[in-house]
Amino acid sequence: MENEQKSGDVELEVPTPTRRPRLGQARTKPPVWKLGKVVGVVVETPETNTLQIEVPDPTPFLPGQYYNIRIPIEGRPRPIQRAYSVGSSPYPDYSVVDVGIRETPGGLVSPKLVRDSYIGQELEVRGPYGAFTWTEENGGPVLLIGAGSGVVPLMAMIRYGVNKELDVPMHLLFSSKSYEYVIYGDELKRLSQENSWLTVSHTFTRSNDDARAQYHRRIDKEMISEVFHEVNANVAYICGPPEMVEESEKVLVGLGMQPESVKTEKYD
């Protein structure tokens, strides 16, 4: 896992051209490295911080996309880059991107970003990237399934829906170790109270009797089936560890969803 660029960092141009441009047509330029500035640091959980990064000359992004961040690492000839989803809504302002970073124990990049970042820090960022996106054009009702920091791009979709007052039904099934580790916990609670189209179901994997969660186990078939039927989902977005993503995708297709209506992002 120590490669400079991980296999998951597939660099998609935004928007991705579907065919060769004709003579005289401009080809979409790939994103370039820019020097972003950290303008805010929010402690979300004991292992996750949000970094609010102001991007110079920003490119509009879509809810669900990610940025690459690279930092120098001692003993390495070149900076090491990792992908981090944007948790903020691009509407109305896409010039500041919030990235939610969970510290991976023993990792090269994330522990430094979580522990050492500070307001005023300059960070090299490049983006946006990715086809794991939702806007009103993708329709609904929407089922969002996330585990741990996999909630970050799903939160961008929820915040976008709130900011644009879309009223498209959304149901988030969110797995965390316990209440202490719920990223965006207070905001999700408030938003679901304020917006009747938003429902949040928590499952806690390391807390057996916390009434703030509907479930107390890992995401499984029965749980997905329940929330799927509750929201009557037409589109679904799943994000988190590869195994959870693959299993959830299979369950949804087994429940009758069209494979092309189930979008996935794996944090490997």
Ligand SMILES: Cc1cc2nc3c(=O)[nH]c(=O)nc-3n(C[C@H](O)[C@H](O)[C@H](O)COP(=O)(O)OP(=O)(O)OC[C@H]3O[C@@H](n4cnc5c(N)ncnc54)[C@H](O)[C@@H]3O)c2cc1C
């Ligand atoms: C599209 C995408 C979006 C993402 N968005 C987010 C996000 O929003 N938030 C987030 O927190 N993460 C996100 N990730 C994951 C993120 O990109 C990193 O993979 C994560 O932060 C770990 O990086 P790291 O450099 O800290 O760890 P790494 O150095 O990559 O190490 C990962 C693990 O491997 C182990 N390891 C490293 N080297 C070795 C070795 N030689 N032998 C055995 N084990 C080893 C480490 O101990 C650690 O447990 C995303 C990933 C993708 C692909």
